[in-house]
Amino acid sequence: MEFKKRGIMWRKLRSWQVLLWWHHFFLLWSTIDGQTRYSIPEELKHGSVVGNLAKDLNLVVSELYRRKLRITSEAGKQYFSVDLGKGELVVTDRIDREDLCGQRPSCLLPLELVIDDPLQLHRVEIEIQDTNDNSPSFLNKEKVVKIAELVNPGARFPLESAHDPDVGTNSVRSYLISKNDNFKLTVKTHKDGRKIPELVLEKPLDREKQPVHNLILTAVDGGDPVRSGTSDITVIVLDNNDNAPQFERQVYEANVSEKATPGTEILHVKATDADEGLNGEIEYFFAEQTINLIFLLFDIDKSTGAVVVKGNLDHETTSLHRFDITAKDKGNxxxxxxxxxEIKILDVNDNIPEIIVMSLKTPVPEDSAIGTVIALISAKDPDAGDNGKVTLTISPKFPFNLNPSLSNHYSLVTNGPLDREKNDQYTVKITATDSGKPPLTSEKTILVALLDVNDNPPVFSQPSYSIYVKENNPPGKILCSVLATDHDTDENMKVSYSILDSKVQDVSVSSYVYINSDNGSIYSMHSYDYEKLKVFQIQVQAKDQGSPPLSSNATVHVFILDQNDNAPAVIYPSSAALGSLSHQRMPRSAKAGHLVTKVTAVDADSGHNAWISYRLAEATDASLFTVNLYTGEVRTKRAASEQDDSSQRLLIEIKDDGEPVQSATVTVSILLEDGLHEPILDLRQKVAEPSKKTGRITLYLILSLASVSVLSLVTFLILAVKCIRNSRSSGSCCMRRSDCDDYKNPNRNLQIQLNTDGPIKYVEVLGGDMLSQSQSFRSCMSPMSEYSDFTLIKPSSTTDFKEVISVLDASLPDSTWTFESQQVSRK
Structure with missing residues (x-):
């Protein structure tokens, strides 16, 4: 009782020191191998500051919130948080070192600080220092020790050890026994550091004097303030049986696999007793202070002392079991x-490694540089030794790599180019393998999505398009649609169409066509005319809406298809110069086949639409004349007679071959005269005789060249009149003088050039001075004509001008005339 009073007074004297210590504890931190460690006592109040992480880790306090700093703990429970405004690590929950670490001498609570954007991982260790917050206690508050009265002094009787959850100096330091006359207390220190109290007999016992001795065993720890616990020891003095069983060894040690099945024998304990009979028969039992876990895991054969496995052993839960065995005799x-x-549980590789994804940044831009951190990953295996060493791997077919950082921590980074158009996401399979034998593996799948970047321009379905449009098309009609596709997504794949500015016949192409910017449909802006524009091209641009935008071009060729929208135009004989009728003369002496005149027409259309045919629609005497279907030559069907009217009127219809058919008419008035002498006609008839062929033509050419100088003046007059008559036809007349009717200037070079659209490919007449005797006259014959269209004309006076015109019209048919005159200086 005195001891209790002294302990209470001593605790009161030291209580003020405890309060002062709680208010003046300091925090120690250090960085070991790249890790930050803080030391704090357990049972800190909520809100207590552990340390300034921002300062110790060189972090900017203002960026902590944006970078999303967070804490993960392997303990499964969050005891700390970070004040993002100050960067301080503060306590958020009660910390009981005994719950966290039990009897381990060192108690470290690992924390992992994950910071996003960019991803960073810091490992912080919190060392929990023990405080003397637990008193020593005995499993049994009362202990009965039976001692024979014949036991000699010096005999030892082990007592129950006290348990103190605290560690170090705060654990049980010493034992005290209440004052008595027969016993003293000694403390035996086990090799593992445990202190076992033993009751030692100092003086012999005399059952007759005192059969029962009541003692108080006190366990005292080394904390500040000191804490203690007590157990009542009752010593019963026994008579006779004076030899206690003695074990061969004080400590038995054995190893057993955690996979040992129930019934597996672990070891044998053996004790001997010098007594005989029942006093020497021994039975084995678990000691009274044995905890319930030992009863669940092990069993002992009370007859043989064999210790066997009873339950399921687990190295990861408890790797070492300690308990006491009592051998009792049957004496009285x-x-x-x-x-x-001591039974050591051997580890077996029976735990599959666990993969923990601590942070994952997805989606990832497809243009991310090599080495970009995507995820922070850790691995955990509760097995020991090599069985707990874990290696993470991924398939090499993925453009990713695992880089080790801290122990069992990895960062998933890119190690190759990413292309969303080929793979919009990756299913990355991570494999964890431990180093056990055989090794155990586990897998975890991470889905990494890719964020699109505008790296693909729109692509047209074809590089060029051809459009065929009929002329006279209605404005606003859709011509065609172009299509461009973009392999990107969202805004990067939205395509708009436009027409690049260019010129068509010196006019912006936008006045010809319009394009719908959304769907690529091209519309005509107005009606097209094949005779003015046959083909043109436009450049269409497709542009996406990415940033920056990408584009591509395609060429569209627009071909105008001819329609039969032009009627044949008569270019000879022209009615503009000589009135509404074309007047021709013919001698009555003309025979059958005589060429009266030739009708020439052209059609501004092309192809079949421009094929022209001639037909005699009406005639004063249809039996006298005929019109060639293809050449338009008007010839006599028979010889003229005295009974034929002197004035003949022919209505000739000209048709094209289009659909629908277009036509035109021309009226030819023919005057039959007696005694009209026409050397040219005679010459043409001679030329036309099939038997003379080309040799006769050569003869006439020689004769015509002899008289060419005489014909110069007449030729210029005829060409001037012809230019006036054809000014409204498809040909052109360009005379570089002030008046096209002025033929008074004798100094000019004259050129006649025929359009290639007509049957005659080319006619050129070159003339010098009208008074000069040297001239050049060149003619290319029509392939449709069976006679030479070259005619020599006699010099004639101006009074015979109309006759000269008629002769020239008859001699040069089936042509499109174009006159060009060039003014030259007088020599």
């Missing part, structure tokens, strides 16, 4: 002996 009173057993 019974005697017992004690020994300790």
């Amino acid at each position: 009173p019974e005697m017992d002996g004690h020994c300790s057993v």
